[in-house]
Amino acid sequence: MRFTKTFIPTVKEVPADAEIASHQLMIRAGLMRKLASGTYTYLPAGWRILQKIMDIVRDEMNKAGALEISMPMVQPLELWQKTGRDVDYGETLGRFTDRHGRGNVLMPTAEEVVTCLAAGEINSYKQLPINLYQINAKYRDEFRPRFGVLRSREFIMKDAYSFDVDDESLDKSYRIMYGAYCRIFRRCGLEYVIVEAETGEIGGSGSHQFTVPCDNGEDVIVYTEDGSGAWNLEKAPVDPAPKQQAPKNVPDTEEVHTPNVGSIEAVCDFLKCKPQDMIKTLIYSAGPDTIVAVIRGDHDLNTEKLTGAVGGKHIELADEPTIEKVTAAAVGFAGPMGLTEKVNLVLIDPAVAAMAVGITGANKTDYHVKNVVPGRDFALEGKNIKVVDIRNAVEGDTHDGKPLLFRRGIEVGQVFKLGTKYSDKLDAKFLDAEGNEKPCLMGCYGIGINRILASAIEISHDDKGPILPITIAPWEVIITPAGTGTEITDAAENIYTQLAEKEIEVLLDDRPDIRAGVKFNDADLLGIPVRVTVGQKSLAAGNVEIKLRSESESRKVALASAADEVIATVNSLKAVLNVGN
RNA sequence: CGGGGAGUAGCUCAGCUUGGCCAGAGCGCUGCGUUCGGGACGCAGAGGUCGCAGGUUCAAAUCCUGUCUCCCCGACCA
Numbered sequence: 001m002r003f004t005k006t007f008i009p010t011v012k013e014v015p016a017d018a019e020i021a022s023h024q025l026m027i028r029a030g031l032m033r034k035l036a037s038g039t040y041t042y043l044p045a046g047w048r049i050l051q052k053i054m055d056i057v058r059d060e061m062n063k064a065g066a067l068e069i070s071m072p073m074v075q076p077l078e079l080w081q082k083t084g085r086d087v088d089y090g091e092t093l094g095r096f097t098d099r100h101g102r103g104n105v106l107m108p109t110a111e112e113v114v115t116c117l118a119a120g121e122i123n124s125y126k127q128l129p130i131n132l133y134q135i136n137a138k139y140r141d142e143f144r145p146r147f148g149v150l151r152s153r154e155f156i157m158k159d160a161y162s163f164d165v166d167d168e169s170l171d172k173s174y175r176i177m178y179g180a181y182c183r184i185f186r187r188c189g190l191e192y193v194i195v196e197a198e199t200g201e202i203g204g205s206g207s208h209q210f211t212v213p214c215d216n217g218e219d220v221i222v223y224t225e226d227g228s229g230a231w232n233l234e235k236a237p238v239d240p241a242p243k244q245q246a247p248k249n250v251p252d253t254e255e256v257h258t259p260n261v262g263s264i265e266a267v268c269d270f271l272k273c274k275p276q277d278m279i280k281t282l283i284y285s286a287g288p289d290t291i292v293a294v295i296r297g298d299h300d301l302n303t304e305k306l307t308g309a310v311g312g313k314h315i316e317l318a319d320e321p322t323i324e325k326v327t328a329a330a331v332g333f334a335g336p337m338g339l340t341e342k343v344n345l346v347l348i349d350p351a352v353a354a355m356a357v358g359i360t361g362a363n364k365t366d367y368h369v370k371n372v373v374p375g376r377d378f379a380l381e382g383k384n385i386k387v388v389d390i391r392n393a394v395e396g397d398t399h400d401g402k403p404l405l406f407r408r409g410i411e412v413g414q415v416f417k418l419g420t421k422y423s424d425k426l427d428a429k430f431l432d433a434e435g436n437e438k439p440c441l442m443g444c445y446g447i448g449i450n451r452i453l454a455s456a457i458e459i460s461h462d463d464k465g466p467i468l469p470i471t472i473a474p475w476e477v478i479i480t481p482a483g484t485g486t487e488i489t490d491a492a493e494n495i496y497t498q499l500a501e502k503e504i505e506v507l508l509d510d511r512p513d514i515r516a517g518v519k520f521n522d523a524d525l526l527g528i529p530v531r532v533t534v535g536q537k538s539l540a541a542g543n544v545e546i547k548l549r550s551e552s553e554s555r556k557v558a559l560a561s562a563a564d565e566v567i568a569t570v571n572s573l574k575a576v577l578n579v580g581n
Numbered sequence: 582c583g584g585g586g587a588g589u590a591g592c593u594c595a596g597c598u599u600g601g602c603c604a605g606a607g608c609g610c611u612g613c614g615u616u617c618g619g620g621a622c623g624c625a626g627a628g629g630u631c632g633c634a635g636g637u638u639c640a641a642a643u644c645c646u647g648u649c650u651c652c653c654c655g656a657c658c659a
Contacts, residue, residue: 012608012620013593017652037651092658109659143582143657151658159659197659207659218658303657317656414659446659464619482618517619524619535618 003509008045010522020216022457023148025466029525038145038153045474045526050156052472053452054135056187057158064180066131066160071113077103079112083425088314094141106139111422111444114161118440119428125165128430129173133160149450150410156449163440165432170441174417177445181210181413183579188452189469195221197414198234198304206417211409212455221409222393224402234304236393236404240350250357251371259366262332264297267368279352279360279372281334283318283326286310289344290318290326294336296351299391306390309347327363335360335369336378346385353380353387410455418442466527467549470573475507477566478528482516482535491559492534498563504570530569
């Protein structure tokens with residue numbers, strides 16, 4: 001490709017609305033432009049990168065035996081109502097009504113559609129296992145798109161769905177995908193961490209997340225130093241805190257007047273206590289049921305763990321009228337005492353159960369209660385009371401006695417065992433060898449294509465631009481003629497032709513009247529791993545220069561052998577990243 | 582959805598407090614010339630309904646009201 005025949009609008013200035021490196025550099029390198037919040041147009045260089053990523057994904061998926069299909073991006077709302085996910089997904093699900101009044105959704109993922117397909121077409125165990133995938137645009141009406149393409153409304157995702165006859169077979173399908181994912185991310189040049197994950201709204205029994213450690217990531221990875229465990233924050237288990245020694249003869253509970261002091265912070269300020277002395281009481285709704293979650297004041301509730309503790313039901317914070325009805329007080333003054341009878345379930349975090357004494361809301365507007373002893377002043381056991389881990393791990397927590405460490409990461413892929421959640425609801429059944437009708441056992445497997453690009457830039461860039469792995473760079477080689485004169489342009493053209501003939505992906509910066517400095521900067525900004533500089537200085541001695549984007553020094557090679565040298569360099573860079581081929 | 586910030590030339594921004602001068606700068610863009618190995622320089626030029634709609638005023642980019650969009654923090658989120 002010639003620079004003058006393509007369209008790569010690089011810019012010097014940092015765009016005002018780009019906060020993180022990957023976003024800024026993707027705009028500056030002319031890879032993409034924003035259309036609206038969370039939606040981007042990919043320009044030729046950016047689209048080339050995405051296509052190269054998709055090629056790698058496609059290659060590994062095909063090798064793993066998965067079959068590529070394409071499902072509609074507009075799907076009937078009715079199908080989502082059958083699985084209840086129209087409710088679970090909530091506002092994130094993009095919807096519209098067509099001219100006939102039919103409800104439609106914009107595909108955020110495709111479990112319903114693919115299961116519906118299986119329900120119609122899979123009848124026999126002889127057709128299983130099967131794994132179907134697609135790579136295309138997905139839409140989620142995010143509350144708050146941010147960080148460029150890391151959380152956008154429209155994005156490209158590879159989503160695969162496996163169907164198996166039994167658990168053993170599902171395990172095998174899952175492991176095959178797990179292995180394919182390792183090879184995909186490796187080939188894309190990403191250092192990644194695999195963490196145990198919660199399954200969220202998508203449902204199911206087991207899941208791993210593939211995460212690229214990076215300070216700008218939205219996910220929190222929790223791990224033990226010895227590497228024996230890694231989880232995302234939603235899943236990270238926490239050892240129960242040791243029971244605190246109760247001071248002798250804690251006085252009876254005492255109500256204290258705390259006018260207009262509702263938040264934990266305000267109460268601490270008012271009563272001169274610390275958040276860890278507080279007991280926080282949160283009221284949740286799960287359909288018609290009301291659930292009380294009790295955690296220590298300095299802890300955060302983990303909605304995934306809470307969802308698990310209520311058997312996977314969809315939960316949300318109760319609305320104000322419900323809270324007022326249950327606590328008989330304004331919002332901000334809830335406490336666990338006396339609530340047991342009024343609600344369906346009380347869940348108490350072990351850290352609260354371990355407290356010797358604490359302060360809670362009084363279930364009375366403008367009042368809190370001191371000297372509250374868990375177990376004495378409110379029950380820790382009972383038919384609708386459970387002590388269970390429902391909070392996020394924090395610094396200082398342990399698992400199996402080992403300290404938990406924290407670091408941020410970008411989620412680039414996730415694999416799930418779904419089981420029969422969708423096949424039950426959508427009737428995806430088959431006859432086994434004995435003639436018994438059984439639901440298909442499903443797995444689903446996603447990869448964020450755009451996130452692979454963004455995370456590659458996040459973890460590898462300098463002040464000049466991205467330093468891209470050769471497997472996903474828009475071009476493998478850029479030829480930069482530095483200076484004018486036919487001798488230079490002829491030599492550059494000559495190398496360009498030779499490389500193109502050998503199917504090296506090469507970009508020739510043939511822009512006339514552009515100073516060398518500008519060309520060098522654009523080459524760096526594009527992150528192209530190998531640069532060939534053809535200039536007067538070296539050419540006088542019969543040489544050109546080869547420079548790696550990742551290194552600061554160039555080396556001189558004879559013009560005559562330049563193409564061969566470049567090919568050898570490209571191959572050695574590729575060899576590092578290619579797994580088993 | 583709560584809190585904060587911002588919309589003025591293609592981009593980055595100044596001007597607004599205290600209404601009135603011709604609506605400005607840098608970058609980019611067009612032409613000519615000089616340069617030519619790390620974002621050169623000179624000269625000449627094109628380019629703006631000051632987000633939108635009302636209002637106040639002799640007069641509004643500037644003051645008031647409404648509205649839309651974008652960004653950040655939070656909440657939320659496969």
